[in-house]
Amino acid sequence: MAFKSLGPSTAAFPTPTWVIATYDKNERANVMTAAWGGIVNSNPPSIAVAIQPPRYTYENILAKREFTVCIPSEEYAKEADYFGITSGRDEDKIAKAGLTAVRAEKVNAPYIKEFPMHLECKLTDRMNLGTHFVLIGQIIDVKAEEDILDNKDSIEIQKLKPIVYSPTDRNYYKVGDEIGKAFSIGKEIKDKD
């Protein structure tokens, strides 16, 4: 077994499949799919998404300074994929996909009603990295469908069914079986003499 050098690339695993929703200058709801980004701060809770400036969504976020990160369940993989291969400059993606845009409660941005959760975000920072800007959104609220919550109102990943994206074979994958409890299974090593 040996390591092989694959050169510089953007291969990392697992990466998410997220749908960024905004209003454009005509107050029309628009969406794009992003696999690049992650949670980046605990207080204030913040999320980063990387977007290229020519994208319609970039223009909308800079203008409105608000957006949502909608998390599609695996049954909406086809719709999420479509949102990534078409520009909102050319067509009303949400209508064409047969989905429903609803105005978010706390930010001036829409969310996709059929997707089981979304984060309502306000743009707080951005950083130019070359081809992409990292946009930092402060998470003002997390909303989840009641039927993906357990009895303590905590989101259950097995009911949410988020989509894992694989950048090398460019396929979408499900989340599988539980491996173990974080901040717990490692104690066996920690407590060794």
Add this chain to the structure above:
Amino acid sequence: MAFKSLGPSTAAFPTPTWVIATYDKNERANVMTAAWGGIVNSNPPSIAVAIQPPRYTYENILAKREFTVCIPSEEYAKEADYFGITSGRDEDKIAKAGLTAVRAEKVNAPYIKEFPMHLECKLTDRMNLGTHFVLIGQIIDVKAEEDILDNKDSIEIQKLKPIVYSPTDRNYYKVGDEIGKAFSIGKEIKDKD
């Protein structure tokens, strides 16, 4: 079915389980586990990880300006978890976990030999977001074990077996079955009249 407001929090799905490896001032290899971050730029290829300044890894990255992002396979969930619940100030985590630190080829940082892939990174930027800094690493090289590559030297996620972290129930999960081909399954909607 209705949406419930859960308040501002850092809940997002799926998030990764990554192990950040550095050398400290005594050239001792150290590791920490991070679930916050993502790919953020294509040219140069760059990755972001969010780290709190009091962490030993933060100090090491700022001093050396180089690090690796090692991706554990699911069989090393226990070791990855342990790396997240102990500080390298207090103990030699890699040795205690029975794993092997090897000097990376292109950056002044170690990688974990038992983990199937790692990204060799140079610090290029950082942004203070409050509790955490987002550290941007330019990916100088991606290295993968030969046995997780297909016949075109592309990493196979089903052989890599990366760990999905769920922030609400704080469990680790496997990557499951394939859902469909990205940039392809959405064409059915795009091509509709």
